Structures are given as structure tokens and as C-alpha cells.
Amino acid sequence: MLFEQEGSPQPPREVTAPLEIQSLLKNLQQARVPLEITFEGRSQTCQSFIVELDPVNGTLAIDEMIPNIGDKWAGQGEAFQVDAWLEGAHLRWHSEQAQRVLLADAPAFSTPLPPSLRYHQRRGAYRAAVQRSIDTRVELVHAKHQRQFAGELLDISATGCKARLPGNQLKGLQPGERYELSRLQLPDTPLFDINLEIRHREYQEATDTTHVGLRFHQPGAQVQRQIDRFVHFLQREARRQAREDLF
Incomplete structure (x- = not known):
């Protein structure tokens, strides 16, 4: 989605x-x-x-x-x-x-x-899937309410990401809300601060997980550069695997 x-x-x-x-x-x-x-x-x-x-x-x-x-x-x-x-x-x-x-x-x-x-x-940003073998972490932390969630990335683009959270978290995650004190960890980088906005969420009963779409809200230049590097790394890997599948 x-x-x-x-x-x-x-x-x-x-x-x-x-x-x-x-x-x-x-x-x-x-x-x-x-x-x-x-x-x-x-x-x-x-x-x-x-x-x-x-x-x-x-x-x-x-x-x-x-x-x-x-x-x-x-x-x-x-x-x-x-x-x-x-x-x-x-x-x-x-x-x-x-x-x-x-x-x-x-x-x-x-x-x-x-x-x-x-x-x-001019159109939607390139969305790169994140394999489970790649170590990532996203922590959703609200600035005012005592709500905090943690999970891993399903995919990521230059403008946002989708995360997998354990359990049914539909009540605690409201579309449009911002989790200003959130943190994101990508491979080979420490956790960095990022402001995340809830875009949509869906409970997957079969796996007892909640998939949540998140938008990066005005990330700084250094943070955006780290995100862009990771997206392009995933894109290059996807292209490499696609070429290997041809032979």
C-alpha cells in the first residue's frame, strides 16, 4: 500500500x-x-x-x-x-x-x-523493500502523550516508510498524528532523531502485527542524506538481483 x-x-x-x-x-x-x-x-x-x-x-x-x-x-x-x-x-x-x-x-x-x-x-517517490535480513529499527515516540512503539522497516522511500509493529496497535496510532521524538536506525548508522507522521495503519491478524505508513516530517539535510543513501543502496541491490535472475 x-x-x-x-x-x-x-x-x-x-x-x-x-x-x-x-x-x-x-x-x-x-x-x-x-x-x-x-x-x-x-x-x-x-x-x-x-x-x-x-x-x-x-x-x-x-x-x-x-x-x-x-x-x-x-x-x-x-x-x-x-x-x-x-x-x-x-x-x-x-x-x-x-x-x-x-x-x-x-x-x-x-x-x-x-x-x-x-x-x-512530480510523482511518488521510489519505494524500496527492506529485507528482514537487513537490521533496521524504528521507534515511535509521542512528544506529549505517553505512547511509544518499536518495530522494523518493511520499506522506505525518500519521503517516508512503512514499519511492522508487534501486536494490534490500531487504537494507539491515529492518522495525522505526529510522533516528534521518534528515532530511526538504518544499517551502519546509529539511531537518529526524526519527526514521523502517521499516514495509515492496518492490523495483520495472521501475523499479529500492525503495519503503519509513516511520513518523514521536514527531516534535516544530514538525516535526509542518510535516508537517500539507504534507499539508493536498496535500489542498487534490487537491480543487481534482477540482473542475476536473468541468468
Whole structure:
């Protein structure tokens, strides 16, 4: 079952936190997502990829462009717009300048990291199943009421997750309520604080467990980066297993 709001487009937001920007760009690089590059005043669209991300020096390097007329325009110092799509999200940012560089003897263009980018979740976030063999933990803790629950993840996306809790917890979990003092543990990370909102819950009589859909409420950039890394790890594992099943 999907979250109620994940199938609907969300309004675009302006991302300005440096860590969140770096995390999104890193995801584009790791997934080898093609970039659509449009120069101001020109109708030709070019394609490239992120080849290096250097937060220390505040730079981003992209590959040579296809068609190569884009290399000429970038070399002339023309400003351009970058569009990319990752798991249903549209990312857009602008670059005022690009400089030719050599990375491991391969030509590329280096630009300053964007101070902001537009993020538009146009469809539901990618939902990754979590195998029982993967050690996870979610603790639901209410800030005002003495209610606390603990369980494990069934699946997770960039915007929320589904958890399995022992017993029938329907009375204690009300859709729309926030458990502000909750904590989440992913593999190779300590428990971290997160604000969780109840989206839906369902009691599974056969296993005497309650499945609860949760939305991450305004997680910080560092927390979002940990979640994104785990989702992408699960996605890569799912793709690897799918390839192995072909042989």
C-alpha cells in the first residue's frame, strides 16, 4: 500500500541548504543520470553527466556535451540551465560560468556548486523493500502523550516508510498524528532523531502485527542524506538481483 500523498505531484521547493544540494547532486552522479543543458537564448539542448563533486572546493564537474556545440558555448562563458530527473523528481539549477578542466586526463567542465536548486517531486517517490535480513529499527515516540512503539522497516522511500509493529496497535496510532521524538536506525548508522507522521495503519491478524505508513516530517539535510543513501543502496541491490535472475 502506498502513502496517500505519494502518488500525487508535490509543489516545487527551492533547496538552499548546502548539504542537501550536495546530497541530491551526489545521487545524480551515482545513478549516472543524464543532464539536459540549455544555454540562454539558444534552442539547442545538450546532454552531459556529473563526473565529479568537490564540496571542499565548492565545485561540480560535468562531462563534455553531446552535441559538442555545447562545449563551444560553455567555453565561451555562456550561462546555462541544467535539468535532471531522478526517481520522479525534477531538479533544475543554473550555472553562470564553466571552466575547462582535465580530470584523470579526461576533459570536463567545472562549475561552482549551485547556491540553490529547484526540486519538484512530480510523482511518488521510489519505494524500496527492506529485507528482514537487513537490521533496521524504528521507534515511535509521542512528544506529549505517553505512547511509544518499536518495530522494523518493511520499506522506505525518500519521503517516508512503512514499519511492522508487534501486536494490534490500531487504537494507539491515529492518522495525522505526529510522533516528534521518534528515532530511526538504518544499517551502519546509529539511531537518529526524526519527526514521523502517521499516514495509515492496518492490523495483520495472521501475523499479529500492525503495519503503519509513516511520513518523514521536514527531516534535516544530514538525516535526509542518510535516508537517500539507504534507499539508493536498496535500489542498487534490487537491480543487481534482477540482473542475476536473468541468468
